[in-house]
Amino acid sequence: MNIKSLLLGSAAAFAVVSGAQAADAVVAAEPEPMEYVKVCDAYGTGFFYIPGTETCLKIGGQLRYEKRFLKVGDSNTVYDNHSRIKLDVEAKNDSEWGTVFSWIRIQGDQVNNGSAIDGSGATDQLKFYYIFGIGGLEFGNFDSQWAKFFGYGGFTDDGGYYDADWNFNDSRQYVSYTADFGSVKAYISLDNDADEFYGPEQHNTSNWWGVEADTNAPKKGHKYMPDVEVGASATVGDWQVAGGAAYDESDESVALKGLIAGNFGMFGVRFMPLWSNSNENIFFNYDGFSAILGLQAKVTDTITLSKDIQFWDDGSWRLVGDVNWQVASGFSVLLEGIYADIDNGPKVKQGMLRFQRSF
Numbered sequence: 001m002n003i004k005s006l007l008l009g010s011a012a013a014f015a016v017v018s019g020a021q022a023a024d025a026v027v028a029a030e031p032e033p034m035e036y037v038k039v040c041d042a043y044g045t046g047f048f049y050i051p052g053t054e055t056c057l058k059i060g061g062q063l064r065y066e067k068r069f070l071k072v073g074d075s076n077t078v079y080d081n082h083s084r085i086k087l088d089v090e091a092k093n094d095s096e097w098g099t100v101f102s103w104i105r106i107q108g109d110q111v112n113n114g115s116a117i118d119g120s121g122a123t124d125q126l127k128f129y130y131i132f133g134i135g136g137l138e139f140g141n142f143d144s145q146w147a148k149f150f151g152y153g154g155f156t157d158d159g160g161y162y163d164a165d166w167n168f169n170d171s172r173q174y175v176s177y178t179a180d181f182g183s184v185k186a187y188i189s190l191d192n193d194a195d196e197f198y199g200p201e202q203h204n205t206s207n208w209w210g211v212e213a214d215t216n217a218p219k220k221g222h223k224y225m226p227d228v229e230v231g232a233s234a235t236v237g238d239w240q241v242a243g244g245a246a247y248d249e250s251d252e253s254v255a256l257k258g259l260i261a262g263n264f265g266m267f268g269v270r271f272m273p274l275w276s277n278s279n280e281n282i283f284f285n286y287d288g289f290s291a292i293l294g295l296q297a298k299v300t301d302t303i304t305l306s307k308d309i310q311f312w313d314d315g316s317w318r319l320v321g322d323v324n325w326q327v328a329s330g331f332s333v334l335l336e337g338i339y340a341d342i343d344n345g346p347k348v349k350q351g352m353l354r355f356q357r358s359f
Contacts, residue, residue, distance in 0.1 A: 043092045043099075055093040062086040063357040073346030083110045098135025105129040105142075129171055136178040136187075144172040145189040146283050149231050150242055150259050154270055154294030154308030156320040157336055157354075161310065162257070162274055162292065164285045183235045190226040193250050193282065225249045227282060231257075238262050246283040253278035270294035289313040302326040315343040332356050 040047040040056035047056040064084040071077040090103045109125045131140040143152075146163050153159030176189035231244030242259040255276040262269050272292040276284040284290075294308045304324045311317040322336035338350035 042094075047090075047092070050091075053093075055091055058088075058090040060088045060090075061359055064354060065356075066352050066354045068352045069350065071349045073348075075346075081112050084108065095134065100134045102132035103130065127171070136180060138176045138178065139174075140176070141173045142171050144174055144191055144229070144283075145176050145178075145187055145231070146229050146244065146246055146257070149178075149185075149187055149233070150244065150257060150272065151261065151270075153272060154292045154310075154320070155268060155296040155306035156294070156308045156322045157334060157352075158308070158320045158322075158338060160272075160292040160294075160308050160318070160320065161286075161290070162272060162284065164282050184232070185234075186232040187230065189229045191229065191282075193225070193227045193248070229283065233259070238264055246281075248278070248281045248283060251278050251280045251282070253281040255281050255283035257284070266298045268294075268296040286312065312343070316345070317341055318348075330358050332358070 037051060038049045040049050043056055043058075046058045046060065048058075049055070050057050062085070064082075066082040066084075067079070068082055069077055069079045085108045087106045088103065090101075092099055092101045094100075105128065107127045107129070109127075111124075129140075129142040131138060131142055133139055144163065150162075153162045173192035174189050176187055178185060178187040227247060227249050229244060229246035231242060233240060233242035240259065240261045244257045246255045246257075247253075248255070253276060256274070258273045260271045270292070271294075274284050274286075274290045274292070275288070276286055279285050279287045290310060290312045292308055292310045294306070296304065296306045298304045302325060304326075306322050306324070308320045309317065310320075318338065318340040320336065320338045322334055325333045327333060332355075334352070334354040334356065336352045336354075338348070340348040342348065
């Protein structure tokens, strides 16, 4: 073997070894990083970012079962079983004009025994509600600002009678604007009154205690003119003071509302005066003065006692009391009783035992 053959053989062997090493050096591409759902704490608990966006989403709901009874005067006691489901979806994101927000609720109710406890005959209902807006501007088909801005009524689940739409389980279409100055807030709302009644043959489908009344020849409200409501509130330390006024365009009547509320550790108190000059007023269907006094005590970490008493200037009064037991996170039991003594009318007794799962 000469030198030339040796060099050529060595070069060939080196090339084979180098080629094998080059093939072994090929590395597979790394997988794309997985994008996990991130918690959004900008708007409170329960929100998370929709992947790939700056929008925060919250999903919640409620399942409820109630056993209820109603006795009006000397009539037979009516019992029923009521079930309810709720699904809530809420979305929020920031903008240069303030928070962009939306909220949707789908709610289903079922009452057995062929008739609801209020005599409406409704056994199955499916409803939807919504709220959306930007900054202080809000559009809604839900409880009116007349109820929400003042924290509804008293402390009990019933809360008393303070808004005709809310108390008859109805929603209201509205557009409102709320100015928030920190401890001081103020709002104005224009409410759709197309489902109201007006004219010389005014009527009331229910008295405040839920008994059917005159329903002859109703006339609908003016679709092109809204009802108007305004309100303001201020918080000073542990106290809140609020007041509002509302004009029912169809009925051409006025309603006024006030609130003084305080929270002191385990105790709470609420006083809400109400006045209207017409029992057809959509905001407070009573011609005269009424007031709600509410008291609440959180006796343990899981048990809360609440009581509301409401009186009217005709001598009628109504007492509501309940006890709520928070059995576990997301599961509660509520027991509530109601007694009403109506001037020149029947005595009313109501009761309800509720089991509820919330998430």
